[in-house]
Amino acid sequence: MVLLLKCLSPLGFITRRLSAPEFITQCCYHKKVVDHYENPRNVGTLDKQSKNVGTGLVGAPACGDVMKLQIEVDDQGKIVDARFKTFGCGSAIASSSLATEWVKGKSVDEALMIKNTDIAKELCLPPVKLHCSMLAEDAIKAALADYRLKQQDDQQEAVRASN
Amino acid sequence: MTALKNAVKGQGKIYNEPRPLYMDFQATTPMDPRVLDAMLPYQVNYYGNPHSRTHAYGWESESAMETARKQQVADLIGADPREIIFTSGATESNNMAIKGVARFYQAKKRHVITTQTEHKCVLDSCRVLESEGFSITYLPVQTNGLLDLELLEASIRPDTSLLSVMTINNEIGVRQPIEEIGQICRSKGVFFHTDAAQAVGKIPLNVTDCKIDLMSISGHKIYGPKGVGALYVRRRPRVRMEPIQNGGGQERGLRSGTVPTPLAVGLGAACSIAQHEMEYDHNRVSMLANRLVQKIMAGLPDVIMNGDPVRRYPGCVNLSFAYVEGESLLMALKDVALSSGSACTSASLEPSYVLRAIGADEDLAHSSIRFGIGRFTTEEEVDYTAEKCIHQVSRLREMSPLWEMVQEGIDLKSIKWTQH
Numbered sequence: 175m176v177l178l179l180k181c182l183s184p185l186g187f188i189t190r191r192l193s194a195p196e197f198i199t200q201c202c203y204h205k206k207v208v209d210h211y212e213n214p215r216n217v218g219t220l221d222k223q224s225k226n227v228g229t230g231l232v233g234a235p236a237c238g239d240v241m242k243l244q245i246e247v248d249d250q251g252k253i254v255d256a257r258f259k260t261f262g263c264g265s266a267i268a269s270s271s272l273a274t275e276w277v278k279g280k281s282v283d284e285a286l287m288i289k290n291t292d293i294a295k296e297l298c299l300p301p302v303k304l305h306c307s308m309l310a311e312d313a314i315k316a317a318l319a320d321y322r323l324k325q326q327d328d329q330q331e332a333v334r335a336s337n
Numbered sequence: 338m339t340a341l342k343n344a345v346k347g348q349g350k351i352y353n354e355p356r357p358l359y360m361d362f363q364a365t366t367p368m369d370p371r372v373l374d375a376m377l378p379y380q381v382n383y384y385g386n387p388h389s390r391t392h393a394y395g396w397e398s399e400s401a402m403e404t405a406r407k408q409q410v411a412d413l414i415g416a417d418p419r420e421i422i423f424t425s426g427a428t429e430s431n432n433m434a435i436k437g438v439a440r441f442y443q444a445k446k447r448h449v450i451t452t453q454t455e456h457k458c459v460l461d462s463c464r465v466l467e468s469e470g471f472s473i474t475y476l477p478v479q480t481n482g483l484l485d486l487e488l489l490e491a492s493i494r495p496d497t498s499l500l501s502v503m504t505i506n507n508e509i510g511v512r513q514p515i516e517e518i519g520q521i522c523r524s525k526g527v528f529f530h531t532d533a534a535q536a537v538g539k540i541p542l543n544v545t546d547c548k549i550d551l552m553s554i555s556g557h558k559i560y561g562p563k564g565v566g567a568l569y570v571r572r573r574p575r576v577r578m579e580p581i582q583n584g585g586g587q588e589r590g591l592r593s594g595t596v597p598t599p600l601a602v603g604l605g606a607a608c609s610i611a612q613h614e615m616e617y618d619h620n621r622v623s624m625l626a627n628r629l630v631q632k633i634m635a636g637l638p639d640v641i642m643n644g645d646p647v648r649r650y651p652g653c654v655n656l657s658f659a660y661v662e663g664e665s666l667l668m669a670l671k672d673v674a675l676s677s678g679s680a681c682t683s684a685s686l687e688p689s690y691v692l693r694a695i696g697a698d699e700d701l702a703h704s705s706i707r708f709g710i711g712r713f714t715t716e717e718e719v720d721y722t723a724e725k726c727i728h729q730v731s732r733l734r735e736m737s738p739l740w741e742m743v744q745e746g747i748d749l750k751s752i753k754w755t756q757h
Contacts, residue, residue, distance in 0.1 A: 211668060217736050234754035235700030235739060238662055238688065242738035259738040261700075263664035267736065312755075 204298040210268035215275050218257040220244040225328055228321025232312045238262060239306065241270045243313035245277055245285070247321055253277050253285060258313075265303040269293050269310035277314060282321065288314055357674045358718045362711035363507045363535060363653050364676060368603070369560040369712070375606035376562065379599040387598050388587055398598040405605025410567055413608040414533075414552065415543035422568045422588045423596045423604070427534040428458040429581075430553035430568035431501075433592065434530045435462040437578030438499050438551065439471060446498035450474045452484060453694040454511075455503055456532055463501075480696045481645035482511035490521050499528045504536035508691040508707060509644035510653025512540070519548030528576055534558050534566070538611030539619065539650060544569060550576050554608075556600065560712060561607030565600035568592075618712050619651075625710050625719050626651040632723035637730055643697060643705060654708040655692075657701040660740040661733040666706055669729035673722050676707045700739075700749075 220227045226247050233240040239262040246255040256274035260267045272293055277285045293299075293307040359367070379401060385394025387402045407418035424430045439449050451463055453475050463473045474492050478484055484502065493500070500522050505512050515531060522529035529548060534555035536542060544552060552569040556562050570576050570591065584593025611618075634640055639659040658666065663677035688702035697705070708722065734740040739749060 208668070211665070214736065219741065231738065232755050235703070235749065236754070238700070238703035240738055240754070242741075259736055259741060261660060261737045261739045262662050264668040266662075267665055316755075 206297050207264050207268040207299075210271040210297075211264050214267065214271050216257050216271065216278075217259065219259070220246050220255065220257050225324055226321075228317040228319070228324065230313045230316025230318070230320055232316050233262070233309050235261065239266050239309055241266065241309055241313040243270060243273060243310075243317045245314075245317045245321060247282060251282050253280055253282065262306065262309075263303070265297065265299055266306040266309065268297050269299070269306045270313060272296060273310040273314050282318055285314060285318060355672070357672045358722065359674045360708050360710065360714070360718070360722055361674045361676050362709035362714070363510075363558075363707065364709065365557045365563065366560045366711055367713060368557075368562055369607060369610055371610055372561055372603050372606045376599045376603040379602050383598070385598075387596055388585070402596055402598050402601045405601045409605035409609040409612075410554065413538060413542075413612045414554075414569060415545055416569050417572060419589070420569055420572050422570060422592050423601050424566045424568055424592055425564055426557075426566040427456075427532060427553040427555035428566075429592075430555075430566050431456065431458045431530075431532055432462050433568055433578065433581050434551040434553060434570075435459060435499065435501055436466065437581060437591070438528055438530070438576065439466050440469075440579045441577045442498040443471070446496045447471050448474070448494050448497040449499045449501070450476060450489070450492050450497060450527075451501045452476045452478060452503075454478050454482065454506055454508075454691045455501065456507060456534075459501055459503070459532060478694055481648075482506060482509050482643070482691075482695050483645055483648060484513055484518070486514065486517055486521065489518065490525075493521070493525045493527055497525075497527050499530055501530040501532065503532040503534075504542070505533070505540070505650045505653070506644070506691065507535050507653070508689060509655045509695065510535075510649045510651070511644040512536075512648050512650055514648075515542075515547045515549070522550075523548045535650065535653070538608060538615065539652070541615065544571070554604075556604045556607060559607045559611050562600050562603040565597065565604045567604065614712075622710050622712075622714075623651040625714055625716065626654055626708075628716070629708060629710070629719045629723050630654055630656070632720070633726055636723070636727035641701060643692060643695060652710040654710070655705055656708070657692075657697065657705040658730050659701060659704060660737045660743065661730050662703055663705055665733055666704075666726075666729060669733060670706075670722070670725055673725065676709075677705060 222229055228245050228247065230243045241262065242259045244257045245253050248254045256277045258270040258274045260270045276288055288311060290307040290311040293310055294304055299307055383397050383401065385398040387395060387398035389395025406421050410421050411418040424433065435449065447470065449463060449466060449471055451459055451473065467473050476484060476489060476492060502513050502518055504515055519529050528550040530551035531549055532553045533542060534553055535558055537554045538559035550571045554567040556565040570578065578591060580591050580593065582593050587593050587596060630642065633656065641657045643655040643657060667675055667677050688699065692702040692705055742749060
């Protein structure tokens with residue numbers, strides 16, 4: 175009898191864990207995700223033509239996820255402003271919103287270090303939504319790459335002008 | 338009805354928040370209190386097994402079951418009571434009809450025809466038949482969701498045993514031309530099965546007029562209990578089928594197992610109420626649906642209705658809101674219970690196959706929301722939903738890069754997207 179109880183109690187523990195809220199993947203959103211949706215930070219647009227603005231546009235409407243992330247960098251290489259627009263589910267909106275929050279105040283190199291796993295952990299994204307955080311990381315990298323390209327073009331123009 | 342309203346608007350069981358408005362009547366329906374009244378005595382008082390031949394408990398249960406079968410279910414669809422088999426739901430009925438009929442006639446006939454927009458249980462049953470060596474034709478639908486009858490007729494082969502087409506689609510509400518299809522099948526000697534789970538009790542259906550040989554009925558789609566359904570199996574000309582569930586030979590040997598008397602009584606009561614109130618319900622639901630659609634379309638640009646606008650059941654409204662993703666809209670409309678055809682709401686990240694079959698652009702398939710209106714929907718609920726929808730879609734469009742690009746005059750189809 176005691177042996178039976180000993181075998182059953184871990185089962186009880188497992189079933190209790192399995193029914194815990196974190197395992198209900200689809201039916202409710204984590205409150206952080208809801209918060210980012212209801213009070214989105216940094217929705218908007220920066221001037222695409224400006225030399226200090228890098229724009230990253232990633233994803234595809236056919237996949238149901240498109241993120242546009244823009245960063246404004248000052249002359250010291252520090253990101254002073256960031257804006258986003260997203261066509262995607264709640265987790266995608268939250269991931270891109272969080273991404274804009276995190277890049278602000280970082281240098282261009284520091285921003286490159288932001289990983290999708292950090293975003294996913296912060297928002298408690300379930301496994302089925304991890305691709306949203308990956309897209310947010312791609313958006314950051316795309317924006318930084320675009321900024322870099324613009325800076326390179328700028329430098330080349332300056333060299334040509336001085337010649 | 339007030340009691341129902343109060344019961345429904347109580348605190349939520351799990352999430353300790355007020356419960357949302359229910360606008361998902363295609364997924365399931367609340368049980369009509371009159372159905373519950375009919376069922377209760379058979380749960381606690383008249384609890385006998387209807388197949389017990391030897392005592393009063395059995396006799397009274399059997400009598401209730403036969404009343405449900407005859408006066409209620411059979412009457413609603415114009416069938417003979419001997420042609421009604423109680424099952425556990427439309428999924429079981431569909432399985433029985435498709436696998437049972439195909440397997441019975443498999444010696445000479447090994448071809449089954451169905452459509453691409455059928456319910457998953459029909460498609461999956463056909464897939465199982467394919468693995469058994471049958472050949473299945475999945476007919477495409479037109480962009481309005483309706484079948485091309487000429488294509489259907491051309492697909493019928495001498496070795497076709499069964500054609501399965503659902504009457505009303507559960508996602509887009511489109512109503513197939515059942516009478517014409519039945520006529521074609523009868524003339525070619527092919528059995529016609531229809532999944533009428535969303536249609537029975539909502540539109541007039543007569544199995545003789547429409548020349549239907551098999552029909553699946555679901556209890557919980559017509560304000561009846563969950564866990565019960567029925568299958569209509571024609572006797573003249575006889576449809577033979579192999580049973581899927583074997584046992585003591587109940588339900589004419591086609592579906593063994595004790596018939597759950599309370600559930601059968603509930604289904605009967607639901608069908609009876611549906612028959613009496615069909616016209617009133619249909620008019621009311623049409624009025625509410627038109628109200629919803631007109632309000633939304635007047636308040637928002639770029640809203641597309643999926644499915645034929647005329648040949649449909651009005652209570653199932655499927656709208657695509659361009660440039661806004663379905664799941665984010667569902668999250669925004671969190672105090673209304675709705676459903677979406679977008680990938681994010683399915684476990685597989687693929688958008689709804691029904692929307693894909695009608696040729697909806699992939700991004701529009703991700704942007705679709707299904708509004709279900711039913712017997713208990715009120716005008717205030719419809720108005721509230723419409724206003725909330727307009728407000729939230731506008732808000733989400735402000736956050737959408739696609740909307741921004743369209744406002745700037747960019748053609749989205751011309752952009753090379755980064756695939757993932």
